[in-house]
Amino acid sequence: MAWWKAWIEQEGVTVKSSSHFNPDPDAETLYKAMKGIVCHPGGSRVTCAVTLQGPTSRLSSMCSPREATRSGSRSPSPSRLSSDLTETLKSELSGKFERLIVALMYPPYRYEAKELHDAMKGLGTKEGVIIEILASRTKNQLREIMKAYEEDYGSSLEEDIQADTSGYLERILVCLLQGSRDDVSSFVDPALALQDAQDLYAAGEKIRGTDEMKFITILCTRSATHLLRVFEEYEKIANKSIEDSIKSETHGSLEEAMLTVVKCTQNLHSYFAERLYYAMKGAGTRDGTLIRNIVSRSEIDLNLIKCHFKKMYGKTLSSMIMEDTSGDYKNALLSLVGSDP
Structure with missing residues (x-):
């Protein structure tokens, strides 16, 4: 099944919504955990467990007046949780x-918007974060x-990206x-696909230099189905894969962006599996990548990625998380990831 259909299947979700979700007990537990009423070392784990019990959008609705208005619910215990819960956490x-x-x-x-904003604010730009999000999301997303x-x-967002990149x-961004x-469409015009393959070959391998705009x-x-x-047609013409051609014709962040589009087209779940693996492989852990991909895919297709x-x-994925992380951070990630396939 094509990835743009598979991602909506419930089997891929590790954090599921509930029609019987009641925020009040969770709000009470969060309040007690943060105010010291739960007087044992597991206080932070209580906070984590409560946060992970419901879908993130509902938990945010519980605690944010803006989201509560959108969902039609009321913020519980307003006198006791008057401050913004995120700041309290x-x-x-x-x-x-x-x-x-x-x-x-x-x-x-809003989380993905925040990740994009954080990638561009201050000195330097985290192009990898921007590429990952923009290349892997659907048109509606x-x-x-x-x-x-x-x-x-x-x-x-478009103007900020234009101001921050060149x-x-x-x-391409x-x-x-x-x-x-x-x-959405699964229709493929074989003649157009062949023409596109020939155009890509003419824009890269066949000439000295590269016509980047043709690739873009x-x-x-x-x-995706057309690509x-x-x-396939490109490999027959060039005797090499489109990935190998991109690597030989481009470099740096542009190369990363083009390769990401290709990988997401070929198999979105494999792309995210690769991102998670290399976030933990080698010395040190790229925690931003690990957190972003587990959180953002947990309500979409994390089981399929696993x-x-x-x-x-x-x-x-769970075994690698256990090897590379520790403490409450590890336990929270494992709670989000769920049982092994």
Whole structure:
């Protein structure tokens, strides 16, 4: 099944919604855990467990007046939880565990908008974060992210990306953000696929230099099923894969962006499995990547990603988390990931 259909299947979800969700007991437990009423060393674990029990959007509705209005619910115990819960959590927790729990307090699209904003604010730009999000989301998801970004930060996501990046990287990111790709249709025109493959070959391997805009246009505007056929035709013409050609014709962040589009087209779940693996492989852990991908995919397709992870690397995602993390941070990640496939 194509990834754009598979991602909505309930079997892929590790954090599920409940029609009987009641925020009041969880609010009470959070209050006690943070105010010292739970007087044992497991206080922070209580906070984590409560946070992980319900879907992130509902937990945010419970604690944020803005989200409560959207969902039609009321913020519980307003006199006792008058301060913003996210800020309270920040004051009670620290380090990587804090970062994970705070991430869970954001509704999905607002969390991704926050990650994009954080990737661009201050000195330097985390191009990898921007590439990952823009290349892996559907057209509708990108629209919601852009809306959340403008509401929360008062500026256009597209304009901020244009201001923070340049050259062909800027062009491919803006093209992805504009959502020109058809992510629903399964129709493939064989003649057009062959023409696109020939155009890509003529824009790269066949000439001295590279016509980057030809690559960008085809990768960012054609449907996933069409591109899969293009990649097949390309390999027949060039006697090498589209990935190998991209690696030889481009470099740096532009290369990463193009390869990410190709990987997400070929298999979205394998792409995220790879991101999670390399977030933990080697010296040190890339906690931002680990947290973002587990949190953002837990309500979409994390179970499917776990299956691909095991096939690709011969070990489970849970086992690698246990090896590379510790303490409450480890326990929270494992709670989100759920049982092994």
